[in-house]
Amino acid sequence: MFQLLPDVAFQAKALAALLALVLAGSAVRAKLKGNPRLPLPPGPPGHWLLGNALPRVNQSQQFAAWVNQYGPVISLRIGPKIMIIIGRHRESVDIMEKEGGVLADRPRSVAAGEMLSRGLRMVLTPAGEQFRRLRRVVHTHLQAKAVESYGPIQIQAARDVILDILNDPKRHQAHANRYAASVILRVTYGKSTPTATDAPEIVTIHKMLKHFQMLMRPGAMLVEKYPILKYVPFYASSIETWRQEESKLYHDQLGRVARELGMGEAGPSFGRYLLENQNTHKLSYEEMAYLAGSLFGAGSDTTAVAIMVVVMAAACHPEAQDIVQDELDNIIGRDRAPTFDDYDTLLQIQAFMLECLRWRPVTTLGFAHRSTADIPYKDFCIPKGAIVFGNHWAISRDPEVYPNPDKFDPQRWFGSDGGVRDDLKFPSFGFGRRICPGRHIANRSIFINTALLLWSFRITQDPNSPIDDTGFVDGVIAHPKPFEACFTPRIADEAHLREVMAKYAEGL
């Protein structure tokens, strides 16, 4: 009996230790699950400690494959973090839109947010007082009615794309880049901004953008896992050099607008609006410089990619192009070129644009949101603190909303009344309170370029160099790889097209 006692004591201790372990385990699980009653959404199995490994390439497509396998909303565990991927249309509306207040936050971004941008880049700003100030000023200036004043800039730049293509069709992608860069720079800093592709400012801005996109890829930077690395000088030094270059550029650009304003020479621009309303919007000079600068980052590559996809889709789908060009011939004719005033009557152009944005989404994964409270949904819970992506690629392939999703079919956007359907809305511009503030100006850019390109040219594939319509660079913004297309003027002859174009932007 006495001999048994130590055993009993040992067993009791072991039992207590086991109980403590179980309790600790369930506490961790409850924390991860956020809500002890509801589980996390399903997802692929991962390592018991490290969790899931993020796919190294084509993340949005790999996530989409998991959505097909596990359900419309899936969860992954990346070390201690929970990542939620929403991959179906209805769930994206129910969660990303209806819970927009809880999902207005961004996850911590050490490399791009803290080291490169010192917390000043709007797209990465956490929810809170600063975000609300930035959001108010950008959304006010870029709302649907307000951006109409930028129409002449867009018309002129779209006209230049046509002339550039006539002069040098092989570089059609470079022309789309130039369109986007020059429009966003003029919107941001006014008319006297240099917009030639080889202007030093433009070259630097593109370089900055590359750095930003490189730092932004989920899982790309070790410092996101080990933030302590940001204090390690040799690790941080190149990002610090990039930050200084970027900051100088943004200050120089806004400084120019301030000087022009002082001399009474500043035309309309976002920079001017900021400087004139600094007190109302309560922004520091540093915040204004970054806000203006980061518009370029957010609005140039995205717009250029959308235009390139229009060209690719037209060349790869002649039957869809026929329908648009019949409409252009019936409504516009060939003696004048379409303008913004024609938007409401060019329904086929609208459908073609919508289908381009769905068929090859500009941002395939979307941007990360962060939940600031538990979100119970159906029989699971998205826990507070989770990183949440509305995966654009997966949503664009939702077979219930977009039957035969891989088919390029602009006609899917028409309802039985012949109007363009509103209920299919694809979230090209993101979700809820973080929805892209530049969407009105972007839509107008895509519209005017689609209308003008398809009015001016029959766009076809070069039989010697067929287009790979899946050839996109894997990144935050999915750039089409270089592709060839042939542009044949649709009106009388090239000289006549040049003449119409010369008149087109007259008097702006």
Ligand code: HEM
């Ligand atoms: C085809 C063109 C464009 C596309 C596809 C696009 C798409 C997006 C997406 C997906 C987001 C993230 C939304 C989210 O977090 O859910 C975003 C954010 C943003 N976009 Fe755009 N965008 C485009 C053009 C523009 C333009 C022209 C501007 C500026 C004039 C702009 C300015 C911004 C800004 C400032 C943000 C950050 C918003 C925030 O974090 O609250 N974008 N855009």
